[in-house]
Amino acid sequence: MNSTIKIRIPASITRVTLTMALLAIATFGTVTTLAQTPARFLGTITALGTDTLTVKTDSGETHQVQVPSTAVLKRIEPGQKDLSTAVVMQFSDLATGDRVLVRLDPDAPAGASQASQIIAIKAGDVALKQQKDRDDWQKRGVGGIVKSVDSSGGVIVLTSGVGATAKTITIHATAKTILKRYAPASVNFDAAQPAPIDSIHAGDQIRARGTKNTDGTEIAAEEVISGTFRNVSGMITSLDPATSTLVVKDLATKKQVTVHITADAQMKRLPDRMAAMLAARLKGGAVGAGAQPQNTVAQHGAGQGSSTSGGGDSQQILSRLPAIQLADLKKGDAVMLVSTDGANEVTAITLLAGVEPLLEAPAASQNFLNNWSMGSGSPDAGAQ
Numbered sequence: 001m002n003s004t005i006k007i008r009i010p011a012s013i014t015r016v017t018l019t020m021a022l023l024a025i026a027t028f029g030t031v032t033t034l035a036q037t038p039a040r041f042l043g044t045i046t047a048l049g050t051d052t053l054t055v056k057t058d059s060g061e062t063h064q065v066q067v068p069s070t071a072v073l074k075r076i077e078p079g080q081k082d083l084s085t086a087v088v089m090q091f092s093d094l095a096t097g098d099r100v101l102v103r104l105d106p107d108a109p110a111g112a113s114q115a116s117q118i119i120a121i122k123a124g125d126v127a128l129k130q131q132k133d134r135d136d137w138q139k140r141g142v143g144g145i146v147k148s149v150d151s152s153g154g155v156i157v158l159t160s161g162v163g164a165t166a167k168t169i170t171i172h173a174t175a176k177t178i179l180k181r182y183a184p185a186s187v188n189f190d191a192a193q194p195a196p197i198d199s200i201h202a203g204d205q206i207r208a209r210g211t212k213n214t215d216g217t218e219i220a221a222e223e224v225i226s227g228t229f230r231n232v233s234g235m236i237t238s239l240d241p242a243t244s245t246l247v248v249k250d251l252a253t254k255k256q257v258t259v260h261i262t263a264d265a266q267m268k269r270l271p272d273r274m275a276a277m278l279a280a281r282l283k284g285g286a287v288g289a290g291a292q293p294q295n296t297v298a299q300h301g302a303g304q305g306s307s308t309s310g311g312g313d314s315q316q317i318l319s320r321l322p323a324i325q326l327a328d329l330k331k332g333d334a335v336m337l338v339s340t341d342g343a344n345e346v347t348a349i350t351l352l353a354g355v356e357p358l359l360e361a362p363a364a365s366q367n368f369l370n371n372w373s374m375g376s377g378s379p380d381a382g383a384q
Helices: 015-029 123-140 271-284 295-302 309-320 357-362 362-375
Strands: 040-048 052-058 060-067 072-075 101-106 115-121 141-150 155-160 167-172 178-181 205-212 218-227 229-240 243-250 256-260 266-269 334-340 345-353
Touching: 052 101, 060 101, 060 205, 123 141, 123 205, 141 167, 155 205, 167 205, 167 309, 218 309, 229 256, 229 345, 334 357
Parallel strands: 072 115, 167 218, 178 218, 256 345, 266 345
Antiparallel strands: 040 052, 040 101, 052 060, 101 115, 141 155, 141 205, 155 167, 205 218, 229 243, 229 334, 243 256, 334 345
16 A cells, blocks of 8 residues: 655755745846856855855855855845845854855955855744744645546545544645655655646545635645655564664565665654554454553643544654654564555655554554654654
8 A cells, every 4th residue: 555755844844945945036136147147056054254154055065155244145034036025134143054045256366265145044034934834734734645636627535534534635736736746765855846636646645735625625725745655564574773774574465675764764662552542443443441541542642632533633642652763673573664665675754663453454554654644744753
């Protein structure tokens, strides 16, 4: 079964978004001075001196630039496309972590690297924009597994939630809707590319943001991101910390799958009692004797006053579990994971350990994991 990706990426402003804004400004600034356009580069400030700054570009290059008193420094807000509302700033206002577009002075002495103009997006402004963006995705976003696509009508039908909380949601896309798709074997939103609606297929994972109807079953989408991913459930047969990989025998295919664990992977472990309760719920059974009531389990994961009656609460429960590392896993552990698409080798997006009881209801459990991975809304746990 295909699976989903973390909300982290579409729910936050990305490096690519910032770069596009700065590039747009660079173009704006050269409309009337194209013949005299100096060299320029984009990047993040890594160090500041008395009158110098060091910038690491997105391609990994490092430049140290002198900033004379004659240099023009301006600050823009994230998302701005030109300098019409930019404000003048001082060199002392710059800080490490700020994103900058640096124009070099073509008339500087030979061998000297001097800035003639610096356009900056403050790191604090980016963080604020990211939070607002995440909040908006949480409020106006939907996510799930694609059930059907009507390309000509711009209609995508998806399923979201599991068990009693499962529902069908219809996404309406227009010519103004931003459609993006994750690159193969990638979980990086920076690598997502514009793609037509007919690139979306049944079984894909999708996240959309826009205006919902009253009961949330329809949404007029402003932005849609989709991708093809895979679910793997099974036992760990080996681990290699040196290469950050583990091998899982997939219960569905009965084949060994090599799983790469990157720094971006979201890894959690279910407590035994919670795993038993969730397994009973997903199978439609009652909580066994001695198990915690549903509201108690929800409080354990999501705080007082929650319940496990809704898919969103399940997402909150799992998102609040402590993170684990590769070193916390061992041979013989049962795991469920959402990964990049691949036959024998994948990269983990979301991995959940402590799932032995859930493997008794693998289909329902995978849908549960899909919805958690898609809908958590946390920047570090799944945008995204």
